[in-house]
Amino acid sequence: MEKIMIVEDDLKIAQHLVSFIEKYGFVGVVAEDFDEIMETFRNNQPDLILLDINLPSYDGYYWCRQIRKESICPVIFISARTGEMDQVMALENGGDDFITKPFHPDIVMAKIRSQLRRAYGEYSARFDERMLAQDGLRLYPERLELRFGDLVTTLTKKESDIIESLLERYPRVAGRQDLLAKLWDDQAYVDENTLNVNITRVRKKFQELGIEDAVETVRGAGYRLRVTWKEGEA
Structure with missing residues (x-):
């Protein structure tokens, strides 16, 4: 089963996401120590990350840059910020997609499935290396x-x-x-x-x-x- 890591400091939202994700057969992992995001990432090796922007200590842009130094796993930002520049910053810092709060769970699941297909599934490269x-x-x-x-x-x-x-x-x-x-x-x-x-x-x-x-x-x-x-x- 694919593992989804959730980096969200609002516990209610994090629990809501875990509940919905697990309902559809995924494994949800919630980051609890916001100073040790990379340690949680390395210990769990998630297939995809849902990442908030406004976090304690360092923001989501910072953590996305750190993740990109080690992994190309899909990162979807979820944030209450709705400005175009916020979405631009998310992409510029290594994100793959952006979802605004409040969100509909079905849209979150559609985007998760889309990114997983692109990275690992039917649309990913699974055969001999191409050039x-x-x-x-x-x-x-x-x-x-x-x-x-x-x-x-x-x-x-x-x-x-x-x-x-x-x-x-x-x-x-x-x-x-x-x-x-x-x-x-x-x-x-x-x-x-x-x-x-x-x-x-x-x-x-x-x-x-x-x-x-x-x-x-x-x-x-x-x-x-x-x-x-x-x-x-x-």
Whole structure:
């Protein structure tokens, strides 16, 4: 059974989430010491984390960054904060999705199942390792790695999915709706601004490899990979 770790300082909400999660056959683990989140994480090795933003000592953004140093397991933020910048910050700090309070339990379960499918289930890579290449750029989706020459950068699952779509469609345009469909099952609950945030993160990953202007915005259509570099430039 998949294990869901809940990092929530409101005990009633945490217990409510555990009760609902276990009703659907998952194992719920509630973090109790908010100074030792990483210890709880390491001891339990959860398959997914539900993470509040407002926490004692350090906020959820901080803990998400610490988790990302060790794991790519899905992280869904749950918060009473409703501003666009809060959602942007959640994604920028390594989150995979965002749910606002008050929430409907069915939406929480839909997003949990969606993220688990993406990470481990029917939509995850379960077979021989793949490698997509174009002019010296190499993407390893199973490793969540992007390489160019001797340089390598690690990716989140969503960053890898976007780059994979750009490589598969090259030199054609990857449409916004196609990207949304690839990245999120439950599109009705996704603000398109979250795609913009992830595209920005992808551009930064290319910049880490010394590649500027790698992703072109095609107004009204989507995004296209610009292969203007040559192998060995890195």
